[in-house]
Amino acid sequence: MQAVLPRAWETPVPAKPDNIVEVRGLSKFYGSFEALKEIDLDFPRGELISLLGPSGCGKTTLLKMIAGLLQPTAGQVLVKGKPVTGPGPERAFVFQDFALMPWATVIRNVAFGLELRGMPKAQRHEIARRYIAEVGLAGFEERYPHELSGGMRQRVGLARALAVDADVLLMDEPFSAVDEQTRRKFQEDLLSLRRVQRKTFIFVTHSIEEAVYVSDRIVLLSRRPGRVSRIIEPDIPRDGTPDEIRRDRRYLDTIEDIWDGLKRFVD
Amino acid sequence: MTLFGHRVPMMSSLLVWCLLWELIGRLDLMFLVPPFTAVLAAMVELVQSRQFLAATAITLRSFAVGMALAIVVGVALGVLMGRFRAADRLLGMWVNLFVSAPLSALVPILMILFGLGDTTIIATVFMFAVWIIVLDTQAGVKHISGSLVEMSKSFGAKPRDVYLKILLWAALPEILAGIRLGMIRGVKGVVIGQLLVSVIGYGELFELYSRNFLMERFWALTILVFAFAILVSELVGAIEKRIEYYAGVRQ
Ligand SMILES: Nc1ncnc2c1ncn2[C@@H]1O[C@H](COP(=O)(O)OP(=O)(O)OP(=O)(O)O)[C@@H](O)[C@H]1O
């Protein structure tokens, strides 16, 4: 006689995309100034999504509310389906100004998130060492931040965010304080990081080229108040060399397209 | 410094003053000023005397205890006032008043409160040192940019972590500057306290020497106390230098 097996797995699952972060009706007032107005956004797991928009349109505000560092005036953020009430271990932040502790060595800075979780020193240093190597800073473990260049400091900030093994990396203009060459190197690193790490990146930038170059999806924000004006999924070939990609028609057209949209706000 | 086209070392100006002192002493113009060499001889004698060693022990202990209290209370109050507007409103006025008030005037009150003993000296050191530590700590904590605090919170720091792992460290250059200034004031406090109480430590010795016109000893003790004050401030200054690098690079 044949046993009756539970057949739950056969029930049809609705083809609902797996959104790791959902933003629902999010608004933010600073006093009477409306910085963001009714933002609704989905961030699919494993994608690199850029928030792009003119200065002051509320990109940082939005990112910090996702991080749980700022309280929204209305609406909510869901991470893995749960409402955000504050920072959490499934999100890690990369700061525009690096936010490294100047009194601590590189390795202590990188291990800081783990230190706060109470992980023993030997263990957290081992993990930190691995990520320091991953961002290309092996050999600099015992240096202090003021002994590093801006680009190296941001790598420390990145390693610190990677070390806590969060699912979502929130990056606020991480490359804006470094020179153009370093910036391009960073963009390559970010792309290869995205290939090896199964993480979701939410990436703030005000460079159209950068957004188009690295993103799976670009959220265009408009200003006063900040709202979502468009969502673009650039269809860029990823198999060429950086130079080939930057000369690709579709890459250039996407940039042109976004520019045309943004011009309306500049005027 | 140059003299007649020749470079002379810094300390030589001190030598000139010592020579002048010696001369005036030899001339026997005032009984208040014995020759410098006599003072030096008295100093050698003094530092070997049991009296002096006992007074030094008492003085150092009162100073250390008073300073320790001033540092703990001063830093705690300063952090509180730097973080909370309400604490600043409540205490700021008093701290600013006391930091520049002639505190010696209050020592007699301490004497009534704590008696003619160690406790009064400790309280005097504390009262002299604590306010500047509060002010400097507050200034340090206030000017920390939010970014490090925000960073620690984003990585799950509890309030306790924010204070112990971020705020105290970020404000360390100012805190140390406050402690250095506090120590200089504390030395004043210990001397003034002992002079006013005048039955313990150096105060007792000063009283003894001046009443019996032992001017060599009086000056020897004065020089030693001055040297101690300079030593203390140099010591903290050296610690300060070691962390100076990050006052400038702090975000
Ligand atoms: N703490 C605050 N208090 C008052 N207004 C604020 C505050 N923070 C931001 N704002 C205002 O809210 C708006 C959005 O700020 P936000 O920093 O999010 O912009 P942004 O898109 O990140 O700009 P940028 O590209 O310059 O970094 C701005 O107009 C800013 O002046």
Ligand SMILES: [Mg+2]
């Ligand atoms: Mg910003």
